[in-house]
Amino acid sequence: MAKRKKKNRLPADVHPSLPPVRPGLLSPPRRVPGEIDRPPYALDGNPGPSVSALTRTADELAAMQRTGAAAAEILLRAGAMVAPGVTTDKIDEFVHQACIEHGGYPSPLNYRGYPKSVCTSVNEVICHGIPDTRELQDGDIVNIDGVRVRQRERGCAVTDVCAPAPKAPSSDWCRAADWHRILRVAPYTSFAATGS
Numbered sequence: 001m002a003k004r005k006k007k008n009r010l011p012a013d014v015h016p017s018l019p020p021v022r023p024g025l026l027s028p029p030r031r032v033p034g035e036i037d038r039p040p041y042a043l044d045g046n047p048g049p050s051v052s053a054l055t056r057t058a059d060e061l062a063a064m065q066r067t068g069a070a071a072a073e074i075l076l077r078a079g080a081m082v083a084p085g086v087t088t089d090k091i092d093e094f095v096h097q098a099c100i101e102h103g104g105y106p107s108p109l110n111y112r113g114y115p116k117s118v119c120t121s122v123n124e125v126i127c128h129g130i131p132d133t134r135e136l137q138d139g140d141i142v143n144i145d146g147v148r149v150r151q152r153e154r155g156c157a158v159t160d161v162c163a164p165a166p167k168a169p170s171s172d173w174c175r176a177a178d179w180h181r182i183l184r185v186a187p188y189t190s191f192a193a194t195g196s
Contacts, residue, residue, distance in 0.1 A: 021122050024133035027089050029115050030096045036105050045113040064155070067104065067148060071155030074098040075146045078118065082161040084138045088120035091144065092131035099148045104155075107147035119145035136163045 032038065041047040056064070077098065078091050096117035099106040106117030114128070121129035121143040122136065128145070136142065140163045147156045 021125055022134065023130075024087070024089075024135075026115060026130065026132050029109065030093070030117060032105060032109070033100060036100060036103065038105055039107065039111075041111055042105065042109070045110050047111060067155035068157070069155070070102045070104065071146055071148050072157040074102070074148065075144060075157040075159055078144050078146065079159050079161040082136060082140075082142050082144075082163045084140075084163050085135050086163070087133050087135055088122065088129070088131035088142070089133055091120055092116045092118050095144075095146050102148065104148040107156075108145075117146075119143075121145070138163065 032042070039047070074095055078095050081091050081094060096106050096109070099117065108114050108119055109117045114130070116131045118131065119128045120131045121127050122134070122140050127143070129143070142161050142163060143158065144161065145156075145158045
């Protein structure tokens with residue numbers, strides 16, 4: 001008996017990006033000054049086995065809070081850059097420089113070979129989008145995932161931003177969009193169907 005081909009159709013109310021997200025050109029990886037501490041994977045891309053302890057000392061927790069606060073600040077400023085005509089490569093350039101100015105290493109850079117300092121996922125790109133020369137379009141939704149490392153502590157922050165920013169406060173808009181997507185999840189539903 002022959003297998004039937006699955007028809008990969010989107011529901012009638014789901015519309016892909018127009019035009020669809022197409023990758024742009026990549027700029028060369030950005031350099032990190034020698035005085036910045038580097039994680040083990042900075043040279044070869046291999047993070048090695050995880051060695052973090054299950055419990056943290058008070059000093060480690062304080063360092064994590066400082067690093068996380070710096071990462072959140074950098075990400076808020078990067079999110080403010082999202083606008084039609086701006087490239088995600090410009091956002092990467094800003095995040096890279098801001099991490100260095102804070103004395104930290106941009107954690108995504110060369111992690112398992114990742115070529116940039118931040119992840120920027122536009123519209124239907126699910127995650128870990130690579131910043132490039134594609135200009136953002138009016139109505140694009142950009143997920144910015146930024147992490148920085150300082151003195152072996154990581155600070156992670158993630159945000160969704162609309163280009164241009166919606167009239168309502170973005171946190172309310174993004175929360176409503178998240179719940180809209182969550183409520184559409186069901187067995188055998190395509191990922192794209194949850195995004196409209």
